[in-house]
Amino acid sequence: MTQAEALSETRSSHDHHPGPQRKWQDYFTFNTDHKVIGIQYLVLSFIFFGIGGIMADLIRTELKTPATDFVSPEMYNQLLTLHGTIMIFLWIIPAGSGLANYLIPLMIGARDMAFPKMNALAFWMLPPAGILLALSILFDAPQAGWTSYPPLSIMTGKVGEGIWIFSLLVLGTSSILGAINFFTTILLMRVPSMPLTAMPLFCWSMLATSALILIGTPVLAGALILLAFDLLAGTAFFNPTGGGDPIVYQHMFWFYSHPAVYIMILPLFGVISEIIPVHSRKPIFGYLAIAYSSLAISFLGLIVWAHHMFTSGTPAWLRMFFMITTMVIAVPTGIKVFSWLATMWGGKIALNSAMLFAMGFVGEFVIGGISGVMVASVPFDIHVHDTYFVVAHLHYVLFGGSVFGIFAAIYHWFPKMTGRMVNEPLGIVHFILTLIGMNLTFMPMHALGLQGMNRRIALYDPQFQPLNELCTIGSYILAVSALPFLVNMIWSWIKGREAGDNPWNALTLEWQTSSPPAIENFETLPVLRWGPYDYGVERIPEDIEPPLTSPELQPESSALS
Amino acid sequence: MLAGIALTLVSIWYGQHHGLMPVQASEDAALVDGLFDTMMIVGTGIFLLVEGVILICLFKFRRRPGDDTDGPPIAGNIPLEILWTAIPVVIVLVIGVYSFEVYRIEGGFDPEAAEQSPIQVAMVSNSDVSTPLMAPQHKGHHHLALGVGATPDEMTTAPDLTVNVLGLQYAWIFTYPDTGVTTGELHLPAGKDVKLVIKAQDVLHAFWLPQFRLKQDAIPGQDAELRFTPQRVGEYPIICAELCGPYHGAMGSKLYVQEADEFDQWLQQQVASQSNADSTVALQPSEPTDADYLSAMADHVGVDASVLERLPHTLSSPSELVPVSLVGPQG
Ligand SMILES: [Cu+2]
Numbered sequence: 039m040t041q042a043e044a045l046s047e048t049r050s051s052h053d054h055h056p057g058p059q060r061k062w063q064d065y066f067t068f069n070t071d072h073k074v075i076g077i078q079y080l081v082l083s084f085i086f087f088g089i090g091g092i093m094a095d096l097i098r099t100e101l102k103t104p105a106t107d108f109v110s111p112e113m114y115n116q117l118l119t120l121h122g123t124i125m126i127f128l129w130i131i132p133a134g135s136g137l138a139n140y141l142i143p144l145m146i147g148a149r150d151m152a153f154p155k156m157n158a159l160a161f162w163m164l165p166p167a168g169i170l171l172a173l174s175i176l177f178d179a180p181q182a183g184w185t186s187y188p189p190l191s192i193m194t195g196k197v198g199e200g201i202w203i204f205s206l207l208v209l210g211t212s213s214i215l216g217a218i219n220f221f222t223t224i225l226l227m228r229v230p231s232m233p234l235t236a237m238p239l240f241c242w243s244m245l246a247t248s249a250l251i252l253i254g255t256p257v258l259a260g261a262l263i264l265l266a267f268d269l270l271a272g273t274a275f276f277n278p279t280g281g282g283d284p285i286v287y288q289h290m291f292w293f294y295s296h297p298a299v300y301i302m303i304l305p306l307f308g309v310i311s312e313i314i315p316v317h318s319r320k321p322i323f324g325y326l327a328i329a330y331s332s333l334a335i336s337f338l339g340l341i342v343w344a345h346h347m348f349t350s351g352t353p354a355w356l357r358m359f360f361m362i363t364t365m366v367i368a369v370p371t372g373i374k375v376f377s378w379l380a381t382m383w384g385g386k387i388a389l390n391s392a393m394l395f396a397m398g399f400v401g402e403f404v405i406g407g408i409s410g411v412m413v414a415s416v417p418f419d420i421h422v423h424d425t426y427f428v429v430a431h432l433h434y435v436l437f438g439g440s441v442f443g444i445f446a447a448i449y450h451w452f453p454k455m456t457g458r459m460v461n462e463p464l465g466i467v468h469f470i471l472t473l474i475g476m477n478l479t480f481m482p483m484h485a486l487g488l489q490g491m492n493r494r495i496a497l498y499d500p501q502f503q504p505l506n507e508l509c510t511i512g513s514y515i516l517a518v519s520a521l522p523f524l525v526n527m528i529w530s531w532i533k534g535r536e537a538g539d540n541p542w543n544a545l546t547l548e549w550q551t552s553s554p555p556a557i558e559n560f561e562t563l564p565v566l567r568w569g570p571y572d573y574g575v576e577r578i579p580e581d582i583e584p585p586l587t588s589p590e591l592q593p594e595s596s597a598l599s
Numbered sequence: 600m601l602a603g604i605a606l607t608l609v610s611i612w613y614g615q616h617h618g619l620m621p622v623q624a625s626e627d628a629a630l631v632d633g634l635f636d637t638m639m640i641v642g643t644g645i646f647l648l649v650e651g652v653i654l655i656c657l658f659k660f661r662r663r664p665g666d667d668t669d670g671p672p673i674a675g676n677i678p679l680e681i682l683w684t685a686i687p688v689v690i691v692l693v694i695g696v697y698s699f700e701v702y703r704i705e706g707g708f709d710p711e712a713a714e715q716s717p718i719q720v721a722m723v724s725n726s727d728v729s730t731p732l733m734a735p736q737h738k739g740h741h742h743l744a745l746g747v748g749a750t751p752d753e754m755t756t757a758p759d760l761t762v763n764v765l766g767l768q769y770a771w772i773f774t775y776p777d778t779g780v781t782t783g784e785l786h787l788p789a790g791k792d793v794k795l796v797i798k799a800q801d802v803l804h805a806f807w808l809p810q811f812r813l814k815q816d817a818i819p820g821q822d823a824e825l826r827f828t829p830q831r832v833g834e835y836p837i838i839c840a841e842l843c844g845p846y847h848g849a850m851g852s853k854l855y856v857q858e859a860d861e862f863d864q865w866l867q868q869q870v871a872s873q874s875n876a877d878s879t880v881a882l883q884p885s886e887p888t889d890a891d892y893l894s895a896m897a898d899h900v901g902v903d904a905s906v907l908e909r910l911p912h913t914l915s916s917p918s919e920l921v922p923v924s925l926v927g928p929q930g
């Protein structure tokens with residue numbers, strides 16, 4: 039029996055039991071269903087993506103000309119601060135949490151997360167913090183950059199900076215609560231027939247991500263609380279006028295905020311490892327290497343933070359140590375990239391929106407990876423630190439990487455979440471516009487930085503105008519690219535073609551239940567009958583009990599019947 | 600095979616002809632560019648390889664209509680995986696060692712800064728200038744050598760010229776301690792071993808010379824240095840590269856690298872004009888208001904009038920502009 043036949047049988051067996059479904063009102067309540075929470079996270083994060091994106095286009099409009107002729111310099115700094123903070127803490131990180139919430143229990147055959155109430159609590163901390171932060175632009179927004187280095191941050195508006203600190207503390211707490219949940223759920227709630235090494239790679243990447251959140255975020259909270267004392271109570275932890283040391287803040291801040299890069303990219307590494315095998319119809323190449331490289335990245339990510347401080351108050355030995363550790367991260371990251379390429383190689387690739395964004399992810403992220411090794415080199419970083427070269431680098435990682443990954447995930451799991459297919463032509467238009475806009479916006483920034491354009495400036499040397507105009511045009515194309523996506527999502531959710539339970543013939547567990555899944559996910563807990571990526575492998579006939587099942591542990595469930 | 604050779608050749612060519620770097624105004628700059636070119640060669644190679652594979656997959660391995668069978672079940676290949684782990688390890692090792700060497704030759708490991716600081720502390724406390732910002736910090740940090748110091752050859756010799764650089768919102772102020780000259784733009788003699796001692800008065804700034812590939816943050820309470828030999832006569836931008844407030848983008852100045860005799864001439868002129876004009880700023884920091892203080896500097900610094908106009912609002916509290924010795928340790 040071919041796999042497709044096996045799967046279609048599985049599917050038809052589910053069609054007889056359409057479980058109870060959520061009503062739209064549920065999505066506006068304190069609901070403890072991980073699927074509801076996942077979608078709440080995703081929708082909210084996309085709203086903030088829109089807000090942060092509008093800010094980005096305002097910034098690019100200001101930078102179309104060398105003079106400060108569009109917004110005031112104060113407003114410009116508020117925009118760049120909010121843009122950075124929102125995109126990191128209210129877009130990419132919550133979008134990752136949304137995917138993790140939705141997918142982890144389904145992928146490991148659980149009925150919910152380990153701590154459903156805490157899960158809902160974690161989500162509901164986001165809207166107040168996010169709305170406060172976004173609205174601060176109307177009265178007094180923070181303007182010391184998303185890094186908020188003292189002494190500048192404690193000398194510009196107290197209200198704005200206070201809001202920034204407060205919001206980040208709330209968002210950080212939410213992130214910790216989420217991570218505790220992911221970590222516990224993945225480790226303890228897998229179906230008994232699933233050892234760690236049969237777990238989908240997305241779960242591995244979330245395991246690594248959660249560990250980073252749990253180790254890093256408390257340190258950020260510490261830095262923020264001390265900064266708040268300096269700001270509001272006049273202490274001098276970081277204030278040199280009172281004998282404080284602003285460099286200590288930088289160490290504490292980056293101890294979290296470098297790992298934050300991996301908190302933002304690792305979940306999407308996981309997503310890509312899921313999507314590529316399904317649409318290439320091949321097993322993932324080097325499962326264990328990819329799984330362990332997530333852990334390696336997570337560990338190394340904790341000992342590289344001072345690479346953000348190569349021109350700051352760091353002595354030579356420190357600069358050299360952090361240069362080497364940073365460069366070493368290229369090795370596990372390279373393993374992932376090459377494994378994805380090898381998975382696609384020789385496959386039968388379905389060029390749909392999900393797969394195109396996944397391939398775009400690999401192609402764009404690798405550019406950020408290459409420039410990442412470059413900026414790790416101390417003598418070179420001394421030249422480009424705090425320039426547009428770094429702006430280019432980080433956007434290739436976080437836009438070309440994370441954002442492409444999130445779009446790939448949405449296109450891939452949309453049928454799971456809604457039971458309907460996306461409109462492929464619109465999705466492909468979205469992909470092409472995003473690809474062009476992204477490269478037009480960020481590629482010229484490499485040259486700008488190398489030539490001498492520093493970042494976070496509203497006015498610049500007129501010699502840089504032509505390239506800046508290109509960047510601005512690119513950013514407008516990115517704005518336009520949101521339209522086909524929005525139309526597609528809304529239209530497909532309401533009127534899209536029925537998807538069936540498993541439109542991609544995927545093998546991971548989340549596809550072995552109905553789409554959208556019933557409230558309790560699985561009528562009977564599933565039993566693993568094949569590995570998550572066993573494409574093209576001769577599968578065990580249905581009537582033979584799969585070797586991994588131990589009936590004592592699974593009293594109620596027989597294999598997917 | 601053929602594609603591999605073509606890819607290698609293209610990478611090697613592009614790595615050296617990207618034309619992305621500005622003019623090289625010192626030997627350090629040439630050194631850094633050599634490193635960058637090498638990374639560009641490797642980077643271009645990896646870029647072409649990855650994008651090439653993706654394009655091949657896009658065209659050659661796309662699913663044909665009507666074919667819904669799976670691809671070959673290849674789940675790994677240990678030798679191949681070892682290869683693509685080992686190659687990045689080697690690349691990283693080579694770039695790491697190369698970077699280390701460039702940093703060493705530039706003077707990154709110069710221990711002088713560590714030796715220097717206690718002397719500076721002594722000097723500062725001897726001078727009668729009140730330095731509330733500087734005094735307590737020196738004790739805590741004199742063990743850190745910050746910035747780029749002397750090249751290994753120059754380690755034992757004193758620099759030909761020392762200039763104190765002070766960053767403040769939103770200007771750079773340069774003081775030549777040997778003569779007491781204070782200016783808003785930096786003049787340096789070509790071919791001389793120059794040491795800049797970099798301080799900040801209010802917030803973090805960063806002193807960046809793109810044509811010299813040198814940058815160092817100016818940190819309140821913590822001295823840093825950049826030591827280098829300008830080789831190429833000309834006019835170069837000085838840029839503040841660390842966000843320091845709304846007018847951060849306007850905080851810049853000019854570096855003029857001059858032939859040694861021209862530089863001497865310029866310095867004499869400055870000595871002459873400053874001894875009968877505003878030596879108060881340099882030698883007796885009374886307490887000028889922010890606006891007075893900065894407008895005196897304005898023509899040197901090249902901050903435009905609209906920026907100055909707004910300064911009193913951004914620097915409202917007098918404590919933000921503490922008078923600091925603009926002269927530094929007197930020789
Ligand atoms: Cu980092």
Ligand SMILES: [Cu+2]
Pocket residue numbers: 766767768769803804805839840841842843847850
């Ligand atoms: Cu500045």
